[in-house]
Amino acid sequence: MARNFIACKQRVHNRGTPPVGFLDQLVDWGTSASDEIFVRNELVDIYSFVAPELGPWSDDRERRAAMLEVLRVLAGFESSWDWDAGRDVTNPHSNQPCTEEAGVLQVSGDSMNFDDSLKDLVRRTQGSTDCTAFRATTKSNHPFALEYCARLLRFTTNHHGPVKRKEINQWLRRDVMAEFLGFL
Numbered sequence: 001m002a003r004n005f006i007a008c009k010q011r012v013h014n015r016g017t018p019p020v021g022f023l024d025q026l027v028d029w030g031t032s033a034s035d036e037i038f039v040r041n042e043l044v045d046i047y048s049f050v051a052p053e054l055g056p057w058s059d060d061r062e063r064r065a066a067m068l069e070v071l072r073v074l075a076g077f078e079s080s081w082d083w084d085a086g087r088d089v090t091n092p093h094s095n096q097p098c099t100e101e102a103g104v105l106q107v108s109g110d111s112m113n114f115d116d117s118l119k120d121l122v123r124r125t126q127g128s129t130d131c132t133a134f135r136a137t138t139k140s141n142h143p144f145a146l147e148y149c150a151r152l153l154r155f156t157t158n159h160h161g162p163v164k165r166k167e168i169n170q171w172l173r174r175d176v177m178a179e180f181l182g183f184l
Contacts, residue, residue: 012076
């Protein structure tokens, strides 16, 4: 079924607008992702950071739509929605296999250290926690890249500079979240 994205095509900072292909993959992942990714918890996580812009949420379905909106904007900031983006050459810490970012959401292998469940997800997906393989997997396995980042954002808001510095917040839109809700 073809989706008619309107609100979701809104510009993100100076990155442009997300491609329909990215939005389709984001919604496809969002409709099939495990419920546990979106449930309320007591941690200070991404939902705490974006509550003023996108909350409050009445149920986990709204939290799911909010996560899709966070990922839409974050992918714009991190890579201009480029699934094959390589390391951030302006990041002085991105110089080792496990600190080098990759993919649409610019996640690095050292982020697996935030929780064993992240290592388990990587191991189930690629057979090991090797950081070089992790970079390749985040570029080639798009559902994995989205799930990994969503799970990571539930443990920390410090891994992604644009989240940590709240640069994404002014670009988050309730009407986009509402459009995502309609697709879910």
